[in-house]
Amino acid sequence: MNYHLLPTTNRTLFLLAFLTIGGTLSAQRAATILDHQDRIRIAPVKALNSPFRETNLSITPDGKYLYFMSLRGGLENSSQIMTFEGDSVYDGDIWYSERVNGAWQRPKAMPSGVNTANGEDEPVVSADGKRVYFQSWNYIWDRTGGPYFVSELQGNIWTRPVGLGGGITEFFSVVQATDGMTISPDERTMIVAAGQGYDTPMDIYISKKGEYGWTYCKKLAISTEADERSVFLAPDGKTLYFASKGYRGLGGLDIYKTTLNPDGTFGEIINIGAPFNTPADDYGFILTGDGMEAYFVRNGDIYFADLREADSRIRPEVPVITHVLQGTVRDSATWRGVPAQVLLLDARTKRLVKKVDTSPTGAYRIELPNVGRVYDQLVVSTGYPQKTRRITIDQKAYPETITANFLLAKPSSNYSQPSAPIAAQPRPQQPANNPRPVTPVQPVPAPPAITHIEARPQTPMATPPPTITPPLVVIPPAENPYSFDGVAENNLILLLDVSASMRKSDKLPLLKEAFSRMLVHMRPEDQITIIVYSGTANVVLEAVSASQQNAILAAIDNLSSSGGTKGKTALRKGYSLAKQHFISGGNNRIILATDGYFEVEDMYIIAESGRSENVTLSVFSFGKLAQDKIDELAELAAKGGGNYAMITEENVDTALLKEAKAVRK
Numbered sequence: 285m286n287y288h289l290l291p292t293t294n295r296t297l298f299l300l301a302f303l304t305i306g307g308t309l310s311a312q313r314a315a316t317i318l319d320h321q322d323r324i325r326i327a328p329v330k331a332l333n334s335p336f337r338e339t340n341l342s343i344t345p346d347g348k349y350l351y352f353m354s355l356r357g358g359l360e361n362s363s364q365i366m367t368f369e370g371d372s373v374y375d376g377d378i379w380y381s382e383r384v385n386g387a388w389q390r391p392k393a394m395p396s397g398v399n400t401a402n403g404e405d406e407p408v409v410s411a412d413g414k415r416v417y418f419q420s421w422n423y424i425w426d427r428t429g430g431p432y433f434v435s436e437l438q439g440n441i442w443t444r445p446v447g448l449g450g451g452i453t454e455f456f457s458v459v460q461a462t463d464g465m466t467i468s469p470d471e472r473t474m475i476v477a478a479g480q481g482y483d484t485p486m487d488i489y490i491s492k493k494g495e496y497g498w499t500y501c502k503k504l505a506i507s508t509e510a511d512e513r514s515v516f517l518a519p520d521g522k523t524l525y526f527a528s529k530g531y532r533g534l535g536g537l538d539i540y541k542t543t544l545n546p547d548g549t550f551g552e553i554i555n556i557g558a559p560f561n562t563p564a565d566d567y568g569f570i571l572t573g574d575g576m577e578a579y580f581v582r583n584g585d586i587y588f589a590d591l592r593e594a595d596s597r598i599r600p601e602v603p604v605i606t607h608v609l610q611g612t613v614r615d616s617a618t619w620r621g622v623p624a625q626v627l628l629l630d631a632r633t634k635r636l637v638k639k640v641d642t643s644p645t646g647a648y649r650i651e652l653p654n655v656g657r658v659y660d661q662l663v664v665s666t667g668y669p670q671k672t673r674r675i676t677i678d679q680k681a682y683p684e685t686i687t688a689n690f691l692l693a694k695p696s697s698n699y700s701q702p703s704a705p706i707a708a709q710p711r712p713q714q715p716a717n718n719p720r721p722v723t724p725v726q727p728v729p730a731p732p733a734i735t736h737i738e739a740r741p742q743t744p745m746a747t748p749p750p751t752i753t754p755p756l757v758v759i760p761p762a763e764n765p766y767s768f769d770g771v772a773e774n775n776l777i778l779l780l781d782v783s784a785s786m787r788k789s790d791k792l793p794l795l796k797e798a799f800s801r802m803l804v805h806m807r808p809e810d811q812i813t814i815i816v817y818s819g820t821a822n823v824v825l826e827a828v829s830a831s832q833q834n835a836i837l838a839a840i841d842n843l844s845s846s847g848g849t850k851g852k853t854a855l856r857k858g859y860s861l862a863k864q865h866f867i868s869g870g871n872n873r874i875i876l877a878t879d880g881y882f883e884v885e886d887m888y889i890i891a892e893s894g895r896s897e898n899v900t901l902s903v904f905s906f907g908k909l910a911q912d913k914i915d916e917l918a919e920l921a922a923k924g925g926g927n928y929a930m931i932t933e934e935n936v937d938t939a940l941l942k943e944a945k946a947v948r949k
Contacts, residue, residue: 312510312532312533313553315531315533315554316553316555317534317554320558323594324589324594325590326559326587326589327587328585328588331388331390332350332381332388332391334354334356336354336357336373338356338379338584339352339353339568340407340464342570345519345573346680350579351380351407351416352586353379353405355373357373357377358374359399361396361400361401362375375401375403376403377399377403378398378407380392380394380409395442397435398442400420402421402423405420406462406465410471412682412684414832419432425447426457429453431462432452434448438826439826440827440829441826449498450499451500455478455491455500455501459501460479460480461478461479461486463482463486464513464515464568465477465515466515466524469519472493473492474492474493474498475491475524476488476501477512477514477515485510486513487512489503490504504548504550507530508529508530510530512530514527514537514568518571519682520600522545523542523543523600524544525556525569525570526540527540527567527569531553532555534557534562536563539556539560541553541556554598556569560578560580566580571591571599574602575600575602576590604654605680607653607677607684608650608651609628609661610648611647611687613642613648613663614646615694616691619793621647622642622665623642623644624668625639625664625665626642626650626661626662628660629660631657634660637659654680655679656678656679657676658676659675659677661673661675661688663690668692668695669692669693671692673804685834687833687834687837689800691796691797693794768945770948771945772869772949773809773810774812775865775871775873777813777858777874778812778815778877779817779854779858779874779877780816780840780877781795781817781876781879781906783817784818785879792906794933794936795877796840797936798904798931799840801940802943808831810829811828811829811867812828813825813858813862814839814840817854823861827864827865851876851882851883854876855891856890858874859874859893862874862899866899869949871900871943873899873900873947874899874900874901875903876901876904878904878905878906879906880909880913884917888920891923895925901920901921901924901925901926903917903926904931904939905928905929906931914928926943
C-alpha cells in the first residue's frame with residue numbers, strides 16, 4: 285500500500301487507512317455468508333510476527349515460502365519515518381520465510397536493491413518461487429517503469445528490479461494510492477486495489493500483459509461505491525479474494541470470494557464468514573494451492589488457519605495442472621529447424637505416451653499430466669541419428685514448463701539413416717567403452733524445485749543403428765557413468781569463446797551442445813557461472829544453481845558469435861569469480877572453451893597464479909587446430925592444473941562431464 289504524492293511518509297501511510305476510512309457510502313450489495321460451525325481454529329504465526337506491523341502476504345502454492353511486508357526495520361537502509369499508534373516505525377521492507385518440516389523459519393529480508401530507504405510493499409511471489417513482484421515509490425519510479433517492479437532469483441542472487449512499465453506506470457501517474465496487489469499464476473494479469481487517497485474509497489483494477497507490455501489499468505465491475513482493498517488471486521487464476529465494505533457483511537471491511545470471468549464479469553459473491561470476518565476491518569487473506577491452508581492479517585500480525593473442516597465454498601476450485609514439455613529440434617551446422625518426430629515413452633514400461641511432429645521451425649510442444657513419472661524422449665528425423673533424453677516430471681502445486689532442445693548432426697556420407705521408423709528390432713549391444721546409463725538416483729532438489737533432465741550418450745556411428753518403434757524400446761542395464769554420487773560440489777566457471785571465428789558448425793553449435801549435455805546431469809548444489817568473451821568479456825550468469833536448467837540453457841542457447849577474442853581478459857574475470865564463489869572442499873574449476881585464436885602464451889602466468897589459489901583450469905578446443913596451437917592450449921591447461929581435450933561429436937557427452945566429476949568428497 286502506498287501514496288506516491290507524499291514521499292516523506294511513503295508507502296507506510298497505509299497504516300492510517302483503516303483508522304480514517306469512513307462507513308459504507310451506499311446500500312450494500314448481496315452476498316452469501318459462510319458458516320463454518322466453529323470448525324476453524326486460527327492462531328498467530330509467532331515465528332513470523334514482530335512487535336511491529338506485518339501485512340500484504342504472498343505464498344508459493346506448495347506452501348513452502350511466504351513473503352510479506354514488515355515495519356520491523358533493522359536493515360542498513362531502514363529509516364524511522366512516522367509514528368503509528370504511538371510507536372515510531374520504520375519504512376516498510378519485504379521479508380520472507382521458508383517452512384521446513386512444517387515450521388516457519390526466522391524471516392530474512394530481501395537484499396538491498398530490492399529493499400531501499402524509500403519503502404517497499406505488496407510482494408507477490410511467482411508459483412515457482414523464482415520471481416517477486418513488489419511496489420516501490422522510489423524517487424525515480426516514474427522513469428524506471430514503476431511503481432511495480434519484479435526481481436528474479438538467479439542462484440542465490442536476486443537481480444536488479446525491473447519496472448513493469450507500460451500502462452501500469454501510465455495509470456499510476458494519475459492514481460495516487462494503492463492497498464494490495466496480486467499477480468496471476470501465469471504472470472500475465474495484475475489486479476490492484478487503488479484510489480486517489482487512503483481516506484477515500486478504493487476500487488479494483490486489472491491490467492493484462494500483452495505483446496506490447498502491460499495495458500492501462502481498467503476498473504473491474506466487482507468494484508462498488510464503497511471501499512475495496514487487499515486483493516488475492518488464487519492459484520487457479522480465476523478465484524479472487526478481496527476486502528470490501530460494499531457487500532453484505534459483519535461490519536467494517538470483510539473478506540469476500542468470487543470468480544472472475546474472462547470478460548471482466550464475476551460470479552457469486554461469498555463472504556467467507558467468521559472467524560476471518562469480524563465487526564472490525566478484516567483483510568489480507570491468502571491460501572495455498574490445494575486450498576487447505578490459509579493465512580491472513582489481524583491487528584498487524586500474521587495468522588494461520590487450517591481449512592480442512594471449513595465449508596468447502598471457501599476454497600477455490602482445485603486447478604487441473606498440466607505441465608508443458610517444449611523445445612526445438614535443429615541442425616547443428618545450420619541452426620535451422622529440422623522436421624522430426626518427437627516421441628515420449630514411459631521409462632519403466634517403454635510404452636508410447638505421446639508423439640508429435642515438429643513445426644516448420646523445428647519447434648514442438650507436449651502437454652503432460654501432473655503425475656510424477658519418468659519418460660524417455662526420442663527424436664527421430666530423416667538423415668540424422670536418433671537422439672534420446674530422459675525427462676523426470678515431479679508432481680507439483682503449479683504448472684511448469686520444461687525446455688528440452690535438440691541439436692542434430694548429420695553423420696558422415698557413408699552413413700544412411702532410415703527415412704522413417706521401422707518395425708521394432710533389438711537394440712545392438714553397446715561397446716564396452718560407451719555404455720548406456722541407467723536411470724540415475726534423483727537428488728533432493730534445493731528450493732525452488734526445477735525439473736531434472738538427463739541426457740543419454742549418442743550411439744557410436746560406426747554402424748547405422750536401426751530406428752526403434754515404440755513401445756518396444758529396450759535399454760539394457762549398465763553401470764551409470766553419469767552418477768554424481770560421492771562427487772564434491774561444483775563451482776564451475778564456463779568461459780565461452782563467442783568470437784567470429786567460432787561460427788562454424790563444429791565450433792559454437794557444438795560448444796552449445798556440449799555444455800547443454802553436461803548441465804542436465806548436474807545437481808542443485810552445483811553452481812554455474814557463464815562468461816562469454818569476444819571483443820569484450822561479459823558475465824551472463826553468476827553462481828546460478830544447476831537446478832535452474834531453463835535459465836542456463838536459455839543463456840547458452842542465445843549465444844551468437846562476433847568480434848575479436850579477449851581471452852586474457854575473460855580468464856582474469858573467471859579467476860576473480862571463481863575465488864568470489866569459492867567452495868571449500870569443492871571443485872572450483874574454470875572450463876575455457878575456445879578455438880584458440882588468441883595469444884595463448886600470454887595467459888600462462890595467470891593460470892599458474894590461479895592454480896596456486898586452488899582454482900583449476902581446464903581447456904577444451906573446438907574445430908580443427910594446428911598442432912602448435914593444440915600444444916599451446918594443452919600447456920595452458922597443464923599450468924592451470926587441469927585437463928585439455930579437443931571436443932568432437934564423439935566425445936561431447938563425456939569430456940566435459942568428467943570435469944564436473946573431477947573432485948570427490
